[in-house]
Amino acid sequence: xxxxxxxxxxxxxxxxxxxxxxxxxxxxxxxxxxxxxxxxxxxxxxxxxxxxxxxxxxxxxxxxxxxxxxxxxxxxxxxxxxxxxxxxxxxxxxxxxxxxxxxxxxxxxxxxxxxxxxxxxxxxxxxxxxxxxxxxxxxxxxxxxxxxxx
Amino acid sequence: xxxxxxxxxxxxxxxxxxxxxxxxxxxxxxxxxxxxxxxxxxxxxxxxxxxxxxxxxxxxxxxxxxxxxxxxxxxxxxxxxxxxxxxxxxxxxxxxxxxxxxxxxxxxxxxxxxxxxxxxxxxxxxxxxxxxxxxxxxxxxx
Numbered sequence: 142x143x144x145x146x147x148x149x150x151x152x153x154x155x156x157x158x159x160x161x162x163x164x165x166x167x168x169x170x171x172x173x174x175x176x177x178x179x180x181x182x183x184x185x186x187x188x189x190x191x192x193x194x195x196x197x198x199x200x201x202x203x204x205x206x207x208x209x210x211x212x213x214x215x216x217x218x219x220x221x222x223x224x225x226x227x228x229x230x231x232x233x234x235x236x237x238x239x240x241x242x243x244x245x246x247x248x249x250x251x252x253x254x255x256x257x258x259x260x261x262x263x264x265x266x267x268x269x270x271x272x273x274x275x276x277x278x279x280x281x282x283x284x285x286x287x288x289x290x291x
Numbered sequence: 292x293x294x295x296x297x298x299x300x301x302x303x304x305x306x307x308x309x310x311x312x313x314x315x316x317x318x319x320x321x322x323x324x325x326x327x328x329x330x331x332x333x334x335x336x337x338x339x340x341x342x343x344x345x346x347x348x349x350x351x352x353x354x355x356x357x358x359x360x361x362x363x364x365x366x367x368x369x370x371x372x373x374x375x376x377x378x379x380x381x382x383x384x385x386x387x388x389x390x391x392x393x394x395x396x397x398x399x400x401x402x403x404x405x406x407x408x409x410x411x412x413x414x415x416x417x418x419x420x421x422x423x424x425x426x427x428x429x430x431x432x433x
Contacts, residue, residue, distance in 0.1 A: 150381070152300060152388045153395055155358040160399075165358075172361025173295060176368070233384045263391065270394035271401055271408040278402055 142284045145222035147247065148231045149215070157274065158226065161281040166218040175214075188213060199246060207239025208246065215243070219250055224257040224284050226277060231263055257284060292336045296360045297344055300385070301330040302392040303354025311347055311355070318343055325364035329385065330355075332364045353396040 142163050146154040149168035158165035175181060181189070188210060195216040196209030227248060234244055251258060259280040264270035301308055312326040315333060320343050322335030333340050348355050367373045369380060401408075 148384070150358075150384055152298075152356055152358045152385065153391065156356040157395075159357065167359060169359040169361045173359065176361055176363070176366065177294065233387050264394055264398075265391075267394050267397050268408065268411070270391065270398040271406070272411060274395060274398035274402055275408050 142223040143221050144281070144284070145218055145225040145251065147225065147227040147244075147251070148234050149218070149247075151228070151231075154226055154228070154277075157277050158281065161278055163224075163281055163284065166222055168214060168218070171214045171217060199250070205239050205242065207237070208242045211239065211243040212246065215247055219247070219254070222251070222254065222256060224259075224280075225251045226259045226261070226280065227251065229260055229262050292338075294335065294363075295337050295340055296332060296334040296363045297340055298332055298358050298360045299330040299344065299347065300356045300358075300389065300392070301351075301354060302356065302389065302396060303351045306351045306354055311350065314347060314350065315343065318346075323364065329389065332360065334363045353399050356392060356395075 143166050144158045144163045145166045146158060148154070151167070155165040155167050155169075178189075192213035193209060195213040196211075198216060199212045200208050234240065257280070259276065261273055261276060262269075264273045299311060301311060308326050308328070308330050311331050312324055315322070315324050315331065320335065320339050322333050322339060322343065325332040325334075333344065335343075344357055348357065362369045364370075365372075371377065371379055
C-alpha cells in the first residue's frame, strides 16, 4: 500500500515504511520528477503552467501563493495515499507562514480523506523510540501488503 | 525506465561509507555512486538501485537507513560547489534525524527480538477544582 509520510521528507519514516514492505509517498519523488523534467530553469523553485491548477484544487487564489505552490507538489502524493503516518509538530517542519499553512492543510486533508492514520511524536529517548517503531510496525502490518511495482 | 537517486545513511559502528561504496563498486551495476560523509548516494534505474540497495542493507540491517532523493549527486541546484558553500538544503533535516538513528536502530533490534514496549504513563493535567484550592490556599489574608 502507498503510505503518505509527514514530515514529507523524513528519512526515518521513509525507511521504516519501505522496511516493513510498503511504498512511502515522500516529497522527494515529486521533486525528482521536476528536476528530471526538461525545460525547467530552476527546479523545484519554478513551476509549469499545469501546477497552479493542482494548487487551486485545495486553496483559493487569495491564499498565499506559497501554499498553492507547495500543494501542487503534495497533490499527487495526497491523491495516491492509501494510509498515512504523521509525526505531530516536527521541529524540522518549522518554517515560514506558507510552510505552516501548508502543513496545517495537509494534516486536515489527511483526516478528511478518512484513510488509516497513525499519529506519533518524534522519539527523544530509547524507550520512546521502541514504542515509536513498534506502533509503526503494528500499523503497517494491519494494512494490506504493497502491490508489486509495475 | 525511471532514473532515481537514493541516499544511504550509515549509522553503524562496524560499517563505514567506504565499505558500502566498495560493495557497490563490486556489484558492477550500471549506477553512479558518490561517497559522502553520512553514507553513499546511488543514482541509476529504479529497478537496479532498489535491488542493489536491498542487498546492501543486509550488511548491517540496523545501521543502514535509505531514502529517495530528488536531486542527483552533484546537481548544480543543490551541490555546494556551485552554491558557494554552506549547508545544502536538506542538511538540517538529515542532521536532526541522524541524532535519533541510534535509538531507532536499538528499537528495531528489540522489535526483532519480539519485545513489546510497555505503555508510557501519561501525565494527567491538573484538575481545575484542585487548582482553585491551591490558589485559595496561597491567598494572603488581609
